[in-house]
């Protein structure tokens with residue numbers, strides 16, 4: 001879907017910013033770009049929508065080199081969210097969201113319907129928020145509008161540069177959860193820049209770890225936690241790797257199918273192993289029951305299984 | 315001749331001169347605004363061009379207006395043409411400078427967002443930059459217009475008419491009432507115009 005093929009970029013003579021980057025991002029996935037400040041995350045991302053042109057190498061979208069596509073056309077079909085959000089202060093929320101659909105020449109009723117659908121999708125009551133100005137919104141609400149605006153033209157690709165960077169930890173966690181829920185529905189190909197490793201582990205289907213313009217490791221969150229490519233990646237992930245793994249596994253995939261004792265605490269299948277362990281610690285039991293959304297028991301998760309599965313390499 | 319009898323005797327002339335004065339100002343400001351917008355937009359894309367253009371504009375403003383108007387007469391003849399040309403020159407600086415600062419003072423994140431979403435440079439100018447620069451541009455229009463109304467008095471010197479006629483004739487005939495009435499009318503028009511434009515700015519902001 002998106003491919004970087006031996007891409008390099010320098011600013012000035014000896015300021016190599018991207019160094020031979022090769023990377024393939026699969027359709028419908030969230031790819032997180034992580035790494036320290038100045039390592040080239042934003043620069044890499046901007047090469048996808050041609051805000052930055054590489055010196056050598058090729059960036060391809062759907063197998064086509066982006067430099068063979070008109071940049072305006074390319075950008076209208078790629079959603080773009082930046083940390084500063086950049087909502088236009090002189091326009092209403094609706095007009096902000098409508099920017100790309102209007103450029104794409106959609107008829108007015110379709111634009112209006114799209115704006116309302118998107119406001120609902122990002123959990124803002126259309127009737128209440130359509131006519132508001134950006135300055136009347138909280139930080140979290142602004143970021144929701146920013147995401148709605150980026151989704152408006154129904155692009156297949158979204159580029160998100162530290163979209164939650166300016167939010168307080170609570171709002172941030174909430175936005176992450178909501179965004180993952182939205183992604184379940186919309187299945188976009190998403191390139192997501194962050195310098196928060198926990199955010200990368202939580203949100204990413206794959207994570208690209210970068211340092212000084214080079215790609216150090218590309219893998220799933222579990223792969224990166226279990227087999228950091230070098231000490232730099234290991235340090236970046238930080239300590240308590242076992243506990244972090246717990247957050248990546250869900251009860252549904254760890255449980256044994258079958259019946260469970262009636263007195264066990266019940267957790268939904270999509271609860272994390274961390275929540276299961278926490279529940280065991282709280283009630284002093286060595287098992288929890290796992291149930292589906294309607295409360296029907298699916299199986300049981302035992303502490304021993306949990307430890308085995310988290311520690312096991314697969 | 316005292317004040318009141320002057321007003322009674324001359325009121326049709328006063329109205330005619332006021333109309334002339336306003337006419338020259340409106341034409342000059344329209345031309346100046348058009349030119350100022352074009353120049354201000356053009357230099358907003360190049361800091362180096364901006365430094366040069368704003369520097370030249372600043373220099374022109376220090377040139378004595380009476381001298382400039384006189385120098386324009388051999389080129390443009392007697393009448394409203396040299397007056398309008400002179401006014402355009404003098405009102406350029408506040409206009410160009412405000413258009414320029416308005417356009418370049420916009421949060422770069424907004425421009426980046428617009429660019430990244432696929433707006434063309436022209437669309438960004440029209441839909442984002444100009445609306446956001448409008449308060450600054452309006453301030454420029456206000457300063458320039460008030461300046462122009464005052465300098466417009468000198469237009470009488472090059473035969474363009476206007477309220478300056480009262481001042482020049484008043485001086486040569488030693489008629490103080492005439493000078494004072496001319497000056498007061500020019501001040502009044504300046505103040506009214508200033509208030510009116512400030513009103514427009516306030517209305518736009520809310």
Ligand SMILES: Nc1ncnc2c1ncn2[C@@H]1O[C@H](COP(=O)(O)OP(=O)(O)OP(=O)(O)O)[C@@H](O)[C@H]1O
Nearest residue numbers: 011015017035036037038039040041042043044195
């Ligand atoms: N237009 C530019 N001109 C010169 N140098 C640039 C330019 N853009 C980026 N750089 C440099 O390239 C390097 C990478 O920048 P980039 O913005 O991609 O980093 P980043 O990984 O996104 O960092 P951060 O986490 O701080 O946003 C930095 O050293 C930066 O100073």
Ligand SMILES: [Mg+2]
Nearest residue numbers: 041042043161
């Ligand atoms: Mg960055």
